[in-house]
Amino acid sequence: MGLKIFLISIKMVIVTCIFGFGMVLSGCAPAVMRPSPEVYRETPRESDEFEKNAEKPGFSPRALAALQLTEQGRIFLENNQPDDAIGILERALNLNPNNGRNYYYLAEAWLMKWNIGLATEFNRLAEIYLNDDSEWLSRVILQRERIKERDQ
């Protein structure tokens, strides 16, 4: 009788362990990749950029309008909506192809969608347009490292 109870207890422990391990594993595999929230907390709001640049003489109205779209794209990313973000960031890119932040956010969106190839491509473009902005360049480099990490 004692042996029976002992065997049942052992079985229960094994089942519990397998179940628990499964639960832990499922928790480790997110369905959609979420970037670390710091990525967005660190990046300035594009509306701030808009206010900062609105007074600058060389800043074209077109570029200013594009910033509004970039901000909308950033918010979509914040809300974990990469597809919506991509749609709006593409429009921003068409309006102002020289804003490197569009490429940065596009890389971020594609990273969320697990498309490492496109994330790498947009990260490369971001670097071209942000290489004279040390603050943003460091973000681009960190992003590249994150892309590499995810690729492994």
Add this chain to the structure above:
Amino acid sequence: MTKNKRSINMTLKRLLKWYLPTIVLICGIMLVYCWYLSIQIDKRFSGRRWSIPSKVYSDTTILYPGQKTNRTLFNEKLRRLGYREVAHKPVNKGELNRSASFVQLYLHDFIVPSRYKEGIPVQIIFDENRIGSITNLNTGQLLPILELEPEEVMLFFGSNRERRQLISIDQVSQHLIYAVLAAEDCRFYTHKGLDPKGILRAIYTNLRHASIRQGGSTITQQLAKNYFLTPKRTFIRKLKELFMSLTIEVRYEKNEILEIYLNEIYLGQKASEAINGIGEASFFYFGRPVSNLSLVEAATLAGLIRGPNHYSPYIDKDRCQKRRNMVLNAMYEQGWISDEELKMALPLPVEAVGYASYGKKAPYFMDYLSEQLTVLYPPQDLSSLGLSIYTTLDTQVQMAAENALKRGLDSLEKSNPELHRTDPQKQLQGAVIVMQPKTGYVLAMVGGRNYSASQFNRITQARRQPGSAFKPFVYLTGLDKFTPASILSNESRIYEIDGKEWMPQNYAPMTEERVRMRDALARSINLATVDLAMQVGLDQIISTVGKFGFSTPLKPYPSIALGSFEVIPLELARAYCPFAADGVLSYPLALKEVLDENDVVMERRHMSIKQVTTPEKAFIMSSLLKSVVENGTATSLKEMGIAFPVAGKTGTTSDYRDAWFVGYTPDILALIWVGFDDGASIYASGSKAALPIWAGLMNALPQYVSEGWFRMPSGVAKRVVCSESGQLAVEDRCPHPLEEYFLANHVPTDHCRIHGDGESFGRIIDGIKDFFNKH
């Protein structure tokens, strides 16, 4: 007496024996029939009730302060979006008040994937041809950006060509429900599908007037007739209608029946398209959703049910008003509107919003899109599922492209009557594609001069020789070995191809035996280009070109340098995009999103890119192609009003069979082709035939021109070189020093040996250089 009694008993017995079972049998058959009908009705009602054509939309339009605009195209756009002009400040959605210096708009609500934009009243003030400011008229707040709704461009109709927008009964105002009941069936909520009182009254009225004045059909009967039966007037059909009405009433709630009826009814005609359902009719006649209809508008719509085209406000306003007032009086008689409401409504004139019936918009673009859609959805789904299909099309660009092509071809025919052909199938043709080079968005596509005469899409289906428009790919390959300052041979040579001799010639005789690479491309010099191609290697050129997405075969013949192999115009336009996009090739994107009828995203496409050359080479190519416009074959662009920086290349093929111009800025790229389908000569070069069309197009699209230029990548260096030697210029000695761009690893290090005091000076310079290199 007994005999009589017996006879009655016999009759009763006979009745019981024969008639009763017959009656029971008939009742049974009727029940079975009703049961059968109920299955049929359930089957139809539980499934998809209507075929709703899928709608194709353009992209949204973005406006912002400081943006240049083409007022004509902008006003056209607003008209196509259904904004109706009023003489006061707009108070209802869809109203527009316009003056020379401003436009006041009450925007429509609209939904695009993941975004719902509620309509607000705005004022756009123009400062000459620019938008000065955009103000929210509700709050007085200045808006930095404004998005106009996508424009409906095409519907995928089934065989019926019915337009329909489904509505739920909750969206329908009480006024409209009462108006419909007053007009068609005022006892709808009390009868059981048949209205004996109504039938008797109809018979009495019709007999009194000795004509058919009134019908006795209830709404349920009308629904049964319209939805399930043919319009034939036969006894059998009427009997079926009766059974169906009874069955529908048993199986469905009154509000459900009314909702189906309101969505089903035919309410008019827009050219060849039928307007069905109150939801569609509400927009067609009054330009607003059914929930926003006023009392008189509701009564007008209800009045139309009896004879949509007879009482249509677009056909006879007086007749429409009389019918509307009949409905209003009927509503009053039923106590559904007050005395004051009636008195106020009766004298009001009938005012419909008006409509414009357009021909097929952007037909070649739509064919291109349809090809992609039919891979995703079978045609019957497209004509029935009510999908919303969003595209990259910009209808303003499309209109500008169509107009520019038409004007350009007309002008060519005028200047050379030999080009004029009466047969529309054989006419001089042209094609235009406009893209955004960074993203591959196709903004406009004109595949021919006249879609109704020829549906052959010359942008996506034609295979034509590109001529000199192909040269940039030779020069791009050349950048591996040469620089824009390199000197190329312009001497005539004979080449052997498949055992045959080939001797290329320049477009016009030239005396110079040596030309700089930049000049060779700018002036489209054939001999120098072939020299370059032979020096870099034909296989090398094919390898480069292979990355740019051409699907047509190319062979390593020297004539490849002059564009002797056929290309598809769309692929040629696409291949130019990397020059304007840091070396990145984007896939042409026309379809963006497909949403189902509940606005759930079913398909989504984004820009797709791959790097095909370096940003540095792309920048240098743009600089070389800018010289084509500044000093080369496309200098006449300046005379055509193009004052902003443009890169581009003309192309002309043997015997003037094809004329090309592909031009771009950082924001927009357009390809123009002109020629005959049968390959006859057009007697004009790319700069004469295609260039003016490009200029006409760009002049009409100020909103797409930022007037900026590409940023020089860090891997590009700028040096002053001698125009004759291509080496670093020696100050005060080289007579024509020039600034030139170089790849960082190809920056010249030697000083000019022609003007640098001969060999001795060169040796001194080299000595100094060696000294610094060693130390």
